[in-house]
Amino acid sequence: MTADVRRGDNALGIMVGRGQYNPLCNDIWRLGSSLWVGQPKAIALLSVEYADGTTADIVTDGSWTTAGGPILYDDTRHGELYDAREEKAGWNRPGFVADGWRPAAVVDGSGPLYAQMMPPVRCFAPIAPVKTFDKGNGRTAYDIGRNIAGWARVRVSGPAGARVLVEYCELPSDPELVPDIHPSKMKFKIGDPDYASFYDKSINIRQQNGYILKGGGPETFECRFSYKGFQYIRVTADEGVTVERVEGVPVHTDVADAGSFVCSNETVNRLQQMSRATLLNNIHSIPTDCPHREKQGWTADTYMTDQTAIYNFDMAAFYAKWATDLAGTADRNGGLCTVAPSTGYDQSISTVWPAAIVFVPWDLLCYYGDRRVVERHYETMKRFAESSLLRQADGKPEIIREVLGDWVSPHMTLSDTLQSYEMAPPEGLTLYGTASHYRVVKYLAGIARYLDRPQEAERMDAWAARIAESFNREFFDPATKTYHGDKPTPYRQAANVVPLEYGIVPQSDRDAVQRNLISDLQKYDGRIGTGFVGTMALMDLLPQVDPELAYRLATQPAYPGWGFMVANGANTMWETWDGSASRNHPPFCLISGYFYKYLAGIRCVSEYPGFKRFVIDPSVVGDLTFVEAWHDSMYGRIESGWKRDGERLTLDVTVPVNTSAVVHVPAASAEGITESGRPAAEAPGVRFLRMENGKALYEVVSGTYRFQSSI
Incomplete structure (x- = not known):
């Protein structure tokens, strides 16, 4: 803070809000009854070193004074009320006379203090509205053109005591604002003034903030202690108030960029932009599911997208901190909550969701080489795996009951309203609980080996075999070579791709099960029949076994699919394929990970954590004519870009210092492949390995390479 200190007198002032520490909301998430709830507190230490070498510490203690401020109410979910008439001019500057202020109460701390483990939450460049709508009676609506997390910055003028109400939503039902609102949103009568607009009746949430003017000239206000998820702003002002300017202010944890992807297909580029925007909108000290309805740290939402987030942003510290939040939800039996932090309402009811305690630390190890997180939480992981046995189905060892499963999977009925899904899959839940139980234990075997615990690894392998x-x-x-849930249904994609991707299918049946899956996808013209769990498995498996079909799934414009979102004007990722729920939800952002891992081909190798040795294996598919991507690894920038011109392919690769890579060059044969104009096998730092699946494999050391081949 050296630059903020001036000669002469200085002052320190703190404005304290409730935040998540002391929420007032009484919605279904019961945040007000959280175990950590307490009255707002502040602790500060300013250490000063003078030019003569002497030092002084200024600390928060009983000599500080306090007073009520202009923020009369604040809650992270329900908003703020600011009365500018209560402002105390100069309160945080030297010379202020604190008449009537009370001594601060000195209280014990709530626990040990730790340095903040991640970047701070910050405001970013404001967004001007693209459309304005005069709704009459002092009410004006604004469309800022894209869905964000944050708040409005509003400039007004008017008499003292006049009031301004600011409300927010991501998709209003007002036909003037959204003339082509999708049928899937029509769940309530249009005559309902609250319907789908600026109030979520289902969970008693109204995104808003209020302001009372002090008068005397232009006044600008915005929130400090609550944020919203929105594209539309509605401002209602008392008579005599002039609304001079309204802007949307994006707010999120300030994670640094770590990657970029662009290609020749605009649908893919839109999906990449949507993924990045949605992830940032849901990075607010914890990874959230949505910035409007819940603001909860749903665990599966996180592990389904953590690799995507890592390719795009520096997430190392952020996820390491959140893994500690999740571990902190453990009960005495080792069970974890489905959200973290949690109020405990969801304690020990799921295996699929809290499995993040295994998968997120493992990804931090693979992508960043950080073994500390898996070491720190290894015992918690083991106890979590054992706690799943408390939910075994009666008389069925290792068959695990579940509460969520393949969330929001479509039924493929394709009704006119497109509301062809339920929150729980029709095939039931136990298949997903049991499959996740297997995957957790199998991952634990790998983690035990990495931590040099061979006996535990053997025990986990044997346990996983019993689960399988x-x-x-x-x-x-075995007769049809298909998997089914505990409820009778026709063929379900998720029920079959999950055991395939997790490695549960017996080797002798794997090809047949895989053929049935591909046949079903082709039968529906590449339309996806999976929810969160199944889609993650699908986009990990399919690019490896049928790259062309994987690309078709990623881009086809019909419902259900990512292209359908783009075709219907989405600018952030939807929770459901038909857009009838949240429109700012991370799980389907996993498609961006597919772009990096398979279209650009940048993939880490778990045996060489942190991209010490990695793979460049691009998929040259569909209508793509070029791909350009980079990712900043712990060793430096990795680049992969390719361009095809007819049957000629150029592949540009950058390998950072102190790393190596295996580059898969698409080619009809190894003959004629060049690197920087010379035969590739003779190029410095390049060693030919073999031909495999229509690609020539080369091992390369650090450097920049240009491979050219005929495909």
Whole structure:
């Protein structure tokens, strides 16, 4: 703070808000009854070193004074009320006379203090409205053109005591604002003035903030202690108030950029932009599911997108901190909550969701080489795996009951209203609980090996084999080579791709199960029949076994699919394929990870954490004519870009210092492949390995390379 200190007198002032520490909301998430709730407190230490070498510490203690401020009410979910008439001019500057202020109460701390483990939440460049609508009676609506997390910055003028109400929503039902509102949003009568607009009746949330003018000239206000998710702003002002300017202010944790992806297909580019925007909108000290309805740290939403986030942003410290939040939800039996931090309403009810305690630390190890997180939480991981046994189905060892499963999977009925999904999949939940149980234990075996615990690894492998045996006995039909849930349904994509991707399918049946999956996808013209869990598995498996079909799924414009969102004007990712729920939800952002890992081909190798040794294996598919991508690894920038001109392919690769890579060059044969104009096998730092699946494999050391081939 050296630059803020001046000669002569200085002052320190703190404005304290409730935040998540002392929420007032009484909605279904019960944040007001959280175990950590307490009255707002402040602690500060300013250390000063003078030119003569002497030092002084200024600390918060009983000599500080306090007073009520202009923020009369604040809650992270329900908003703020600011009365500018209560402002105390100069209160945080030297010379202020604090008449009537009370001594601060000195209280014990709530626990040990730790340095903040991640970047701060910051405001970013404001966004001007693209459309303005005069709704009459002092009410004006604004469309800022894209869905953000943050708040409005409003400039007004008017008499003292006049009031201004600011409300927010992501998709209003007002046909003037959204003339082509999608049928899937029509769940309530249009005559309902609250319907789908600026109030979520289902969970008693109204995104708003209020301001009372002090008068005397232009006044600018914005929130400090609450944020919203919105594209539309509605401002209602008392008579005599002039609204001079309204802007949307994006607010999120200030994670640094770590990647970029662009290609020749505009649908793909839109999906990449949507993914980045949605992730940032949901990075607010914790990874949230949405910035409007819940603001909750849903665990599966996080592990389904953590690799995508890592490719795009520097997430190392952020996820390491959140893993500690999740571990902190453990009960005495090792069970974890489905959200973190949690009020405990969701304690020990799921395996699929809290499995993030295993998958997120493992990804931090693979992508950043940070073994500390898996070491710190290894015992918590093991206890979590054992706690799943408390939810075994009666008389069925290792078959695990679940509460969420393949969330919001479509039923493929394709009704006119497109509301063809339910929150829980029709095939039931136990298949997903059991499959996740297997995946957790199998990952633990790998983690135990990495931590040099061979006996535990063997025990986990044996346990995983028993789970797989129970799973196949319960859910596999050997006659049709298909998997089914505990409820009878026609063929379900998620029920089959999950055991395929997790490695549960017996090797002798794998090809047949995989053929059935691809046949079903082709039958529906590449339309996706999976929810969160199944889509993650699908986009990990399919690019490896049928890259062309994977690309078709990623881009086709019909419902259900990502292209359908783009075709219907989405600028952030939807929670459901039909857009009838949240429109700012991370899970389907996993598609951006597919762009980096498969279209650009930048993939880490778990045996060499942190991209010490990695793979460049691009998919040259569909209508793509070029791809350009980079990712900043712990060793430096990795670049992969390719361009095709007819049957000629150029692949540009950058490998950072102190790393190596295996580059897969698409080619009809190894003959004729060049690197920087010379035969590739003779180029410095390049060693030919073999031909495999229509690609020539080369091992390369650090450097910049240009491979050219005929495809």
